[in-house]
Every structure is written in structure tokens, then in C-alpha cells.
Amino acid sequence: MRRVAVVGAGMTAFGEHFGLGIKELLPMAVSEMAAHVDKGLDRADIQAAWFGELTTSDGFPTGILADTCGLLDIPVTRVENACATGNDAVRNATFAVASGAFDVVLVVGADKVRESSARSTFWEWAGLTRDMAWDYPLGLVAPANFALHVARYLHESPATKEHLAMVAVKNHKHAVPNPKAQLRYEITVEQALNAPVVVAPFNLYDCTPQSDGAAALLLVSEDVVERYTDRPVWVRGVGLGLDRVMHQHKKDMTTFPPTVKASKAAYAMAGLGPEDIDVAEVHDCFTGVELISYEDLGFAEKFGAYKLIENGVTNVGGAKPVNPSGGLKAKGHPPGATGVAQCVELFEQLRGEAANQVDGARTALAHNIGGPTAVSAVTILSSQRG
Amino acid sequence: MTTVAAVGTYLPPWGSARGRVLGPDEDAVTLAVAAARAALEQATPAGSATAPDVRRVVFVTRELPLLVGGNAAALLAGIGLPDDVPVVEQVGGGPAVFDSLGGAEAGTLVIGVDAGESGPVGAAAALLADGAGVGVEPVGRIVRSLPVHSRENGGGARDYSDARLERERGVGVAIERLELTDKPVVVAGLPAKQARALCAGVPPTLPTTGASAALFAVAALAEVGAGGLVLAVEQGSATALRVDGVPAVRRDSPALLAPEKLTRTPGPDIAISLAAYERAFDAKLRWDAGRCDACGTLALPPRRRCLNCGSEDGWTLTPLPRTGEVYTVVTVHVPVPGLPTPYSLAIVQLDDVDVRALVKVTGAPAGTVQIGDRGRLVLRRVAVRSGIPDYGYALYPDAAEYPDAATAADAGEGAVR
Numbered sequence: 001m002r003r004v005a006v007v008g009a010g011m012t013a014f015g016e017h018f019g020l021g022i023k024e025l026l027p028m029a030v031s032e033m034a035a036h037v038d039k040g041l042d043r044a045d046i047q048a049a050w051f052g053e054l055t056t057s058d059g060f061p062t063g064i065l066a067d068t069c070g071l072l073d074i075p076v077t078r079v080e081n082a083c084a085t086g087n088d089a090v091r092n093a094t095f096a097v098a099s100g101a102f103d104v105v106l107v108v109g110a111d112k113v114r115e116s117s118a119r120s121t122f123w124e125w126a127g128l129t130r131d132m133a134w135d136y137p138l139g140l141v142a143p144a145n146f147a148l149h150v151a152r153y154l155h156e157s158p159a160t161k162e163h164l165a166m167v168a169v170k171n172h173k174h175a176v177p178n179p180k181a182q183l184r185y186e187i188t189v190e191q192a193l194n195a196p197v198v199v200a201p202f203n204l205y206d207c208t209p210q211s212d213g214a215a216a217l218l219l220v221s222e223d224v225v226e227r228y229t230d231r232p233v234w235v236r237g238v239g240l241g242l243d244r245v246m247h248q249h250k251k252d253m254t255t256f257p258p259t260v261k262a263s264k265a266a267y268a269m270a271g272l273g274p275e276d277i278d279v280a281e282v283h284d285c286f287t288g289v290e291l292i293s294y295e296d297l298g299f300a301e302k303f304g305a306y307k308l309i310e311n312g313v314t315n316v317g318g319a320k321p322v323n324p325s326g327g328l329k330a331k332g333h334p335p336g337a338t339g340v341a342q343c344v345e346l347f348e349q350l351r352g353e354a355a356n357q358v359d360g361a362r363t364a365l366a367h368n369i370g371g372p373t374a375v376s377a378v379t380i381l382s383s384q385r386g
Numbered sequence: 387m388t389t390v391a392a393v394g395t396y397l398p399p400w401g402s403a404r405g406r407v408l409g410p411d412e413d414a415v416t417l418a419v420a421a422a423r424a425a426l427e428q429a430t431p432a433g434s435a436t437a438p439d440v441r442r443v444v445f446v447t448r449e450l451p452l453l454v455g456g457n458a459a460a461l462l463a464g465i466g467l468p469d470d471v472p473v474v475e476q477v478g479g480g481p482a483v484f485d486s487l488g489g490a491e492a493g494t495l496v497i498g499v500d501a502g503e504s505g506p507v508g509a510a511a512a513l514l515a516d517g518a519g520v521g522v523e524p525v526g527r528i529v530r531s532l533p534v535h536s537r538e539n540g541g542g543a544r545d546y547s548d549a550r551l552e553r554e555r556g557v558g559v560a561i562e563r564l565e566l567t568d569k570p571v572v573v574a575g576l577p578a579k580q581a582r583a584l585c586a587g588v589p590p591t592l593p594t595t596g597a598s599a600a601l602f603a604v605a606a607l608a609e610v611g612a613g614g615l616v617l618a619v620e621q622g623s624a625t626a627l628r629v630d631g632v633p634a635v636r637r638d639s640p641a642l643l644a645p646e647k648l649t650r651t652p653g654p655d656i657a658i659s660l661a662a663y664e665r666a667f668d669a670k671l672r673w674d675a676g677r678c679d680a681c682g683t684l685a686l687p688p689r690r691r692c693l694n695c696g697s698e699d700g701w702t703l704t705p706l707p708r709t710g711e712v713y714t715v716v717t718v719h720v721p722v723p724g725l726p727t728p729y730s731l732a733i734v735q736l737d738d739v740d741v742r743a744l745v746k747v748t749g750a751p752a753g754t755v756q757i758g759d760r761g762r763l764v765l766r767r768v769a770v771r772s773g774i775p776d777y778g779y780a781l782y783p784d785a786a787e788y789p790d791a792a793t794a795a796d797a798g799e800g801a802v803r
Contacts, residue, residue, distance in 0.1 A: 119653035119723040132659045133666035134687050137769035137776045138746055139718060139725040147716035148733060148744075155714070155757045200717040200753060248686065248733055248742040249693065253714055 001098040003385065005225045005232035008037035008218035009347040011340075014332030015182045017212040022057050022112045023068045029214035029337075030069045030108060037218060038229035043070060046218075047102040052079045052089035052109040053336040054128065057116075065108060082129060083285065083370020084240070084258075085109060086215070086339020087377030090366075091238035093219050103221045109340030110214035121210070129372050131246060143199040143207055143286060145247070145372030150288030151201055152253045157303035159291055161201055165192035166309045167287035168205040168329060174316060175326025177355045180341075182211055182332035206287040211332030215341035222385075233350045236272065236363070237380035239265025245374045254303075256289075256369055258376035259296035263367070266378040267298075271386065274298030277320065278361040279349050281342035283369045283376075284327040293367060294322070297378075316356055324349065324356040335370070342366035343379060350383045388492060389519035391438065392634045393605045394424025395510040397593055399640040399749050405506020405593060407645055410726040411748055411766040413775060414449045414501035414509075415457050419464035419765045420638055421509035421598075422497055426465065428636035429513045437466065438513060441493030443473045444486045446597045448537070449501035450475055451767075451775050460777050463671035464765040465495075466705075480574045480600035480618030481527070484625035487600075488524030492516035498597035502543075508594040510601030512633070520613060520631035522604075526564040530622030532556040552621065553580065560624040561617070570626070571614035572606045574599035584617070596620075605635045641785065646728075646751055653723020658771035668703060670778050673763060675741055676701035684741050708763045710736040710743070712781070717753040725769060728752035732781050734763070748780035760784050 010032030012025050020028075034041045051065045058064060062076035079089040086109040093107045116124060122141070129145075130136040154160065169189055175181035187205055195204035218228070225232045241261025244250055250257075267273055274297060282297065284290035294305040299320055308314050314322035325331045325345040328338060346364040348354040363382040369375070396417055397406045408417075422443075429438040443461065451457055458473035476482060483498040490496065497511040514522075532555060534546040557576065561584065569586035576584070578591045590606040592599050600618035604627075607613055613631040617624060668674060669688050676688020680697035684704065691698050715732040730747035732755060747755050748766050755761075761783040768778040 119651070122723055123654060123656055127657065131662075131687070133662040133670065134778075135744060137656060137658075137771055137778070138731060138744065139722050139729060139769070140731060140744070141718055141720065141722060143720070144716050144718055144731055148714050148731070151716050152714035152757065197717075197719040199720060246744070248744045253733075 002100060003222040004094045004097045004219055004235045005222065006217050006235060006343065006347050006381065007220050007225060007228035007232050008033045008041060009216070009344040010036050011180055011215035011337070011344045012213050013180045014211045014213035014334060014341070016114045016210070018114060020212070022064060022110060025110055025112065025212065025214040026065055026068045026108060029110065029216040030106065033216035033218055038231065039227065041218065041228065045104045046071060046074060046106050047104050048074050048096060049076045049106040049108060050079055050089045050093040051076055052085040052340060054080060054082070054085055054111050055125070057112040071106070081377065082375050083283065083335050083338065084368040084375045084377035085336045086342065087366055087368045087379045088240055089340060090217065090235070090343055090379050091240060091377060094235045094238050097219050097221050103224045105219050107217040107219060107340055108214065109337040111334035111336040112212045113210045113334055114212050135246065141199065142372065143202050146286045146289055147199045147202050148247055149253045149292065149373060150286065153288060153292055154201060156254050157306065159306040161193060162189060163291060163306045163309050164201070164206050164287040165189040167284065167290050168192045170309065170315055171284060171323050171327040171329040174324050174356055175330030178326050178331060179355060181326040181330055182209055183326070183330040202286055208285045208328040208333040211334045213332060213334040213337045213341070215337045215344050217340060217343055217347070231351050233347045233381050233383060234385050235379065236382045236386050237266035237268070237270030239263060239269065239378045241265065241376045243374045245371065254292065256292060256296050256373055256376060258374060259293055259367065259369055262376040262378040263297050266380045270380040272363060272380060276363050277365045278363050279321045279324060279346065279358040280365040280367065281325060281327065281345055282322050282367045284323055284329045285333060287329065289369065290322065290327070293369070297365065297367060316358055321358045324354060324358055339366060339368045339377060343381065346381050350381060387521045387523065388490060388514050389517060389521050390604065390629070390633045391513045391515035391519040392425050392428035392636065393510060393512045393601060394421045394426070394428055394636050394638070395508065395602060395605050396420035396424060396638040397508045399643045400645040401505065401642055402644070406508055407505040408501060408507050409748060410648055411746065411768065411780060413451045413767050414447045414499045415451055415460050415464065415775070415777065416766050417501055417507065417509035418445055418461055418497045418499045418511070421511040422465045422495060424636040424638045425495065425511040425513050428634050439493050440467050440471060440495045440513065442491070442495070443467070443471055444476060444494060444496045445473060445499070446476045446478045446483045446486065446497065447499040447501060448477055448479065448596060449499065450477065455774065460671055463668065464777065466672065479596050479620040481620050481623045481625040483597050483600035484618045484627050485527065487512060487514070487522055488625070488627050490514050496601070498601045500594045500596035500598045506594050508598045508602065510598045510605060512601050512604060520629055520633045523628045525615065525626035525628050526566070527625045528560050528563045528623060530560060532622035534621055556622045557619045557624070560619060560622055564624060564626055566615065566626060568615055570617040571610050571612070572603040573617045573619065574603040575619040604629060604633060605637070607632050608635045640749060643751065648726035649721055650726050651721040651723045655773070656724045656769055656771045658774050658776065663776070671765065672703070673706050673708060673779055674703040675706050677704040684739055686741050686743055706741060707737045707739055709760065710734040710763065712755060712757050712759045713742060714757060715747070715755050730755055734781050743779065746780045747783065749782045755783050
């Protein structure tokens, strides 16, 4: 297989874009990406596109991407893999280039969550990932899916609600310098602990906001990389993992086996391990999920995640910075865009251009989990060709 | 002579001095199921695995959940009866229950349910048998009209508000016309004070006044300690029965709790797929797992491909244990359109089998159940989806003391005064 590089990255700000539809957000992200390709991009060079989107607000997704971005003459494939959609779109595009089928491809991720009334959104989105007869009517709302895991995790591990709050405090702090982030303000542990309860054990600040947004990457083969930049970021590994869909069939809810499987595949492909990761964007849709993921990704030993957050290891400036962008928690979470936007952030980190730069970052990892906890996608990027 | 083999009663935990009220996940069907299961358990000889023979169900209430669409299948599934048992869904009160009880054939399960929004609510069921149990004999019946309280089909309740008219020209005349030879020992359908005035001795106070009250009256003979004349009245009508002794009674009557303050958020109907509903119905309402025909592994919900051996050769519905322990639990506080909040969701490890279930918690204030707590699985109305009651099982935690329950508990047993 050929080596694959990211040579361009761009995204819209994440937020409640009531004034912008999907037909605006998509061209905005793609044009920002194109404008940031070092040696320029002739849009006619793009040979194929992969579009990650969970739901659709204004019609069928691939047609809208092609139509609104001036890409009517190339094949566009939609990727939908719950909240792992973004990194799975990256994965599919990577294989298309690595195989030799294409030299220049586009990856876009987007979602327009704040498009229907908040009350309708509730059941519309829940319907995507629940068993219609058995789980849907229980009111298994999005935070509840993850809370079931985290409640058990807090029961078995030394971690406490204070540790969840510390994750929120860290990621809010990280979002402050990020112009694309949705929640650019700091909070304190006390604020987080005293905030209204959403789904116990999660309070308001343990939860990601609802967001709209789009993100885009340009992936090219090693054969043509020099046409676009002298500072590419290499896609070193990609991985995808699955698990039983219904929570009642998951034996140990203190871990996410999809993350373990996806990261194992990505590490193996990259020939790297967790110790090689200088910076990571980890799926913190809920604070406790970031903690559990430290362990599943191999950053901490089983039930040792609390030590990382307690000791500032995952702060920017620590030994293993996680979510310098603010993460889903504070940057925002338009599900289809999230994984692609993680790679946008890491592209900038690995080129030393990030708003909240991690000094000397050379290798990075992006991670999604979703479905609600039945699928994970991991991407490993590096400034080193390998 | 027909005999009453057993009486089962059920009262929800929620309520006040004025009586019990429905939980947010209860309706006439779930109440009926709870009372019927108590009656059948009582009628099952100790150590016997065979449930008593039920050949006909008479379900009397004025609060049928569905007028079109049917309640019978849910009722049979919840009670655990075969799907070829005839069910009579009867709109009626206490006298109608006694009309069904007096002279019914052995094998008839008569269930009376009160499930009105304003309460008091409750349910009671009596299983008729041949021989074993206490004899029941119809004594008299009078059917008259004095609609002091009324409710149109699909309309609201109306009250003429004339208690003396009701007492003198309603109940008074009805009892006079029955020409009873002796005083009743219990009267259903009247406020406690009024019932006392009619009875020989001091009758036990009944928790309801409608259809279920008639069977609560029969159950109350256990407190009286002797059989006798039992009367069910409703406005201008009355039915009298003679019960020859004290029936066997099982009560499912948890301690009283103050109703929770629930937030109801308007919003779109929760959509239903009737195709999915129909496929899941038996397992979901009978609390059955699919047992792999090849290796015996249980799956909830039943599934084509075995979780363990991968066989796709088939599975057979198998009853699941109805007790278990909480593996993990969360409480939803955020407003959810169409569902009253807060509520707790738990994953329960069922006893003696390798099966976990994701269920709502019922019968306990939200947020009070902890990992490791134990409880039983009971039929509840999980949601109303596009107007269709969606029944399934919920975890009823084993009795615990709830700090907020003190004020409600002062009210005693939820008696109607």
C-alpha cells in the first residue's frame, strides 16, 4: 500500500449555526481547507470524496456535497458510522488512496444538529441508535447511554465525580484560545460539581453541547504530495472496532472494547504504540468517556485514568496532552464533523500551527466512539513519514 | 357451588391519606396484572410448579386503556396465561364485579380495577374454583339509575354534587329494595363512615370505591375473621353476595410513598413501529428469553444468531427469572418530551442466569436505587407511543426506607376516609 498524507485541513467554527444551513457549512469548510493547502489546490484535481454525516437536514448527503462544493464530476460516498463517522470517513479515504485507485481525495464531515426543534431532535437522534421495541421507549437518552458505563466505572475504579469535573475544567481551558470552539470560557471544579444534573452521574458541564459544523481534509498519495506541500502530515494508522450494540449484552461496562480494537488496529498499522503519541484528540462527549478512553487507548493502566487528570498529565504542557482543541466538550460536537475536525486540529498541531500548540508534537491520535458505545474509529497521524 | 380459591390485591406505593394514585408507568392493565398474579400465586399450592387452571378472565374497570386496539393480549401476557383464554373487558363498578363473581364457573378469574387519574386506585382479583376455597352465592341485585357522578365516552367526569340525594335515593333505596335478611359485614363503594353505619360490627376500611372495591371487600373478610353478607353499591345500584368463610388472600401492598414531583414536557409523540412491537410482544410482555435450541444460551431480546455458539437453527421462548441485582444505574433529570422526568434506568443482572436486562426503575423515587440493590421485575407501561400503551418490565426495588417518604407514611395505609 502507498503512503497517504494530509496536505490541507479546514473547518467552520462549531456552534449553533441557526443562520447557516448544511448547504452553507459544507462549502465553507471545503474552501477553508483549499485555501490552506500550502502550494494551492485546483479543485479539478480532486478525484473522489468521502462524506461523513449522521443525519441529513436538506436532502441526500452526497448529492448536496457534490452540488454545493462544485464537485459534480467525481464519485462521492457517504460514510455513516454513528459518532465514529468522522474518523471512519478518514479511514475509507485513506484506503482509497493507499490502494492506488486515487491520488487526491477529499474527506468532509458535517452535521446540522440544531435544525429541528430541540424537542424533536431528541427522539429523531435517539431513533438512530436504539432498538425500536426494546430500548427506544425507555427514554435511553444520549447521555444515559454513556452514564450507564460511567456509573459502573465510578463504582469499580478509584475515580470520582471530582475527576469528571477536572476533565471538563481542562477541556474548557483548552478551548479558550481556539477560535473554532463553541464554549470558549473557563469553569471551575466547583462550578462543574454544582451544575444542574443532566443524567446522574453527569452534570451539565460533563456533557458536550449540541453543535452544527463542518470540517474538511485533503488526502493525497506519496506520489503527488510534493505538488501540494513540503510539510505533509502522514496518515500512519487507521482502525475501526465494534461491539455488541445493546448495553445489556456488554459484559464489562467499565471499558469500551471498540476503542481497544480500533486503537490496536491503528497502532499495528502505524508500527507505533501509545507511548509514541505526543498529543491526542479523544472522544469526550461526556467527561467520564475521556477517562475510560485513556485506559482503552493504552495511555493509562486499568482504573488508573484518574491519576492522569489529577496530575495534569493530559493538560497542554503535560506529558500526554489530550484535547488541546477543547475536545467535544468545549469545541463542540456535530457528530459527522467531529472526527474530521479532530484531524484538522492534529494537522495543525503536527505542523506547529495550532491555536493551543503542544510543543514538539510529532505523532498524534484521534479517537471517536459512538453507536452509542458500539463502534470506535482511531486515526494516527505523524509528521514523520515512517 | 362455586368457591373463591384465592384473592389477590395490588395497591401502587404512591398516594396520600386520600388513597393511592397511579405511578407514571401504571394503568388499568398493569394494575390488573399485579393483582391477578398475586391471586394466582396464592392459589398455587406451595411447592407446586403448576399454575392454577384459568379458563376465562373477566376484567372489570371504568378505565380501559384502549377502547379500540385491545387490552386483552397484554393482560394475558402479563398475567402469564395462554393466549387462547377468553377475556371479557367490561366497563363497570363494584356491582358488576359481584355480578361476575356470583355464579361464575370454576376457572374464572375476575379482576376489578380502579385506575382513575384522581384516584383512589387499586386492583383486586379473585380466582373461582370447584370445591377448594370458600363458597360464594349471589343474594340479590338491583339496577337503578341515579347518575350523580358521570363520565361521557371520551369526555370529562361530572359531579352533580348532592351527597344526601345520593345516600337517600341512591344507596338507601337500593339497599331497601334488596330486602336483605341480615346486615352486611363489609360494604364496597361507600365512604368508610357511611359503610360503617350499614354494617354489623366495624368493617375494615377499603382502599378504593369502584370495581376493585368489591374484591377488596371480599379480601377484607380475612380481617373480619369470618364470612358473611358482602355488598357492592354504586350510586343507585347494588349487588349482594354471601361468602361462606374467610378466603385465602395475598396482598401486594407496598408501603405508602408521597408521589414524586414529575416534570412533564410536551413534545412530539414517541414514534412506534407496530412491526417491531408485534415481533417483540411475547418476549417483552411475558418476560421470556430466547433459548438457543443448539446450546441452551438465553438471549434477551431473543435473536436469530445465538450470542454464544452462533447457531441460527432456532430458539424457544423460556421464562426468565423475575428477580435480580443492579449492575449499573443512572437517573435522567433532563426534560424528555413525552416521558415524565426524573426517572432511573438500570441494567439488572437476573438471578441464576447469564442475562442482563435494561429496564426502568418503578415504585421508588428516582435516584434512590444503587448498584448492588436487589429487586423484582414487574410489568409496567414503559411509554405511550403514538397513543399506544407500550408495556414492558421494570425493576421494583426491594423495600427500602426513603427519607422523603415520611410525610406520606403518616397517612397510614392509604385508606379512603
